[in-house]
Amino acid sequence: MGSRFNPYDNNGGTCVAIAGVDYCVVAADMRMSTGYNILTRNYSKICQLAEKSILASSGFQADVKALQKNLSARHLIYQHQHNKQMSCPAMAQLLSNTLYYKRFFPYYAFNVLGGLDSEGKGCVFTYDAVGSYERVGYSAQGTGSSLIIPVLDNQLKSPSPLLLPAKDAVTPLSEGEAIDLVKDVFASATERDIYTGDQLEVVVMNASGIRREYVSLRKD
Amino acid sequence: MFRNQYDTDVTTWSPAGRLFQVEYAMEAVKQGSAAVGLRSKTHVVLATVNKAASDLSSHQRKIFKIDDHVGVAIAGLTADGRVLSRYLRNECINHSFVYESPLPVGRLVVRLADKAQVCTQRSWKRPYGVGLLVAGLDEQGAHLYYNCPSGNYFEYQAFAIGSRSQAAKTFLERRFDKLDDYSAEQLVKDALFAIKETLQGEKLTASICTVAILGVGDAFRVIPESAVQQLVDALDDAQPRADEPDDEPDDALPAEQPEEDRPPHPDEAAAPAPMDI
Numbered sequence: 001m002g003s004r005f006n007p008y009d010n011n012g013g014t015c016v017a018i019a020g021v022d023y024c025v026v027a028a029d030m031r032m033s034t035g036y037n038i039l040t041r042n043y044s045k046i047c048q049l050a051e052k053s054i055l056a057s058s059g060f061q062a063d064v065k066a067l068q069k070n071l072s073a074r075h076l077i078y079q080h081q082h083n084k085q086m087s088c089p090a091m092a093q094l095l096s097n098t099l100y101y102k103r104f105f106p107y108y109a110f111n112v113l114g115g116l117d118s119e120g121k122g123c124v125f126t127y128d129a130v131g132s133y134e135r136v137g138y139s140a141q142g143t144g145s146s147l148i149i150p151v152l153d154n155q156l157k158s159p160s161p162l163l164l165p166a167k168d169a170v171t172p173l174s175e176g177e178a179i180d181l182v183k184d185v186f187a188s189a190t191e192r193d194i195y196t197g198d199q200l201e202v203v204v205m206n207a208s209g210i211r212r213e214y215v216s217l218r219k220d
Numbered sequence: 221m222f223r224n225q226y227d228t229d230v231t232t233w234s235p236a237g238r239l240f241q242v243e244y245a246m247e248a249v250k251q252g253s254a255a256v257g258l259r260s261k262t263h264v265v266l267a268t269v270n271k272a273a274s275d276l277s278s279h280q281r282k283i284f285k286i287d288d289h290v291g292v293a294i295a296g297l298t299a300d301g302r303v304l305s306r307y308l309r310n311e312c313i314n315h316s317f318v319y320e321s322p323l324p325v326g327r328l329v330v331r332l333a334d335k336a337q338v339c340t341q342r343s344w345k346r347p348y349g350v351g352l353l354v355a356g357l358d359e360q361g362a363h364l365y366y367n368c369p370s371g372n373y374f375e376y377q378a379f380a381i382g383s384r385s386q387a388a389k390t391f392l393e394r395r396f397d398k399l400d401d402y403s404a405e406q407l408v409k410d411a412l413f414a415i416k417e418t419l420q421g422e423k424l425t426a427s428i429c430t431v432a433i434l435g436v437g438d439a440f441r442v443i444p445e446s447a448v449q450q451l452v453d454a455l456d457d458a459q460p461r462a463d464e465p466d467d468e469p470d471d472a473l474p475a476e477q478p479e480e481d482r483p484p485h486p487d488e489a490a491a492p493a494p495m496d497i
Binding site: 069073076077080 | 285306309310313316317
């Protein structure tokens with residue numbers, strides 16, 4: 001009786017990104033859920049789109065996968081045409097345009113794009129489902145975002161992103177301190193958010209390249 | 221090839237069953253500067269001669285990466301080559317997107333050949349004036365194909381196209397049966413030697429040629445000019461090969477020509493026509 005096909009599902013999860021002076025940390029949990037069930041404890045929400053751009057997306061993972069594939073293909077075309085990789089701000093604009101393209105049947109994806117800008121400084125861009133975006137010093141998206149953001153506001157010692165004019169909100173924390181903070185906030189979010197947990201994937205990008213770390217989280 | 225009353229339209233047959241416009245398109249390939257390709261079981265090497273329109277301009281790009289596992293070298297109207305490269309790249313990207321695996325090169329060349337054939341059967345189109353040496357991989361290993369403006373394509377162990385390519389072909393004919401077991405370095409050396417043959421006495425330097433290699437586990441890449449120059453220098457120092465290069469005047473002896481006589485082309489010494497490099 002009157003239940004139309006619902007094209008969307010929320011697979012839960014949380015994504016965080018923090019921009020530092022010369023690094024960027026992008027982290028996401030690895031739990032994929034549907035309803036009150038867990039589909040897998042080992043699903044990566046993080047995708048490296050270009051040399052200096054990493055996308056983390058929570059929401060409906062089928063849409064996320066399609067979005068990632070779309071952007072990767074567009075990046076390949078860009079490389080053929082321009083003989084170089086896309087910069088992170090360029091990728092940010094491309095993501096925004098791609099999302100808005102489906103304004104009337106959106107990608108159910110809550111994105112956080114992290115990377116290094118052309119000066120080597122960390123940059124983080126945060127999005128809504130239809131492409132509205134902003135460069136910020138740090139961001140969280142997903143089911144645990146409301147638990148995480150206030151802690152980052154308090155602990156990152158960045159100028160408040162809510163101030164106007166928008167100040168360059170890169171955190172003065174060191175890379176190690178930022179990573180420790182990320183692990184802590186995810187541990188906290190895991191406590192109260194049922195959709196966040198199992199494992200944490202942390203990707204760190206700096207001048208020397210990219211490295212990946214996995215941290216165990218509560219599995220309940 | 222002389223002008224006749226059957227050569228205005230690509231859709232007009234001659235009484236002898238020929239499409240002259242298509243053959244003229246193949247002439248454009250022969251006028252372009254040389255490109256050679258060689259393959260072993262696991263690697264393919266492409267090399268081209270890059271002529272600049274003048275000393276003031278940059279060299280034409282004649283080698284294009286299509287995907288990690290496919291690359292092309294062109295001879296003829298380079299603008300047509302650029303456009304076809306864009307098409308090939310698109311095909312590869314679309315296939316990868318849907319199937320999450322690389323498009324086998326054998327399928328790619330068929331699509332390219334079909335695209336070329338369309339232009340031989342539409343009165344409002346003209347054939348592409350470019351020949352492509354397509355180097356690529358599939359599950360069986362490395363392959364080299366030649367795609368013609370006519371819409372034909374052939375697989376080769378080694379091939380050369382463009383002006384003075386006959387000299388390179390003669391050199392390659394003598395060693396093609398050994399190529400399967402060549403290492404990547406040997407392939408590159410032979411490719412450079414083949415290119416040298418087409419220059420017929422002109423000095424081979426890294427600035428007038430481009431070399432690219434791809435292989436199983438080895439993504440397509442253009443070899444940097446400095447590395448090419450080192451190889452060229454090594455080539456010059458090495459002993460001349462046991463088999464001597466022929467001095468036959470190419471393009472005057474039509475091995476691939478149809479029944480008609482061809483007047484020798486004035487292209488050897490003269491500057492290339494504006495469209496063709």
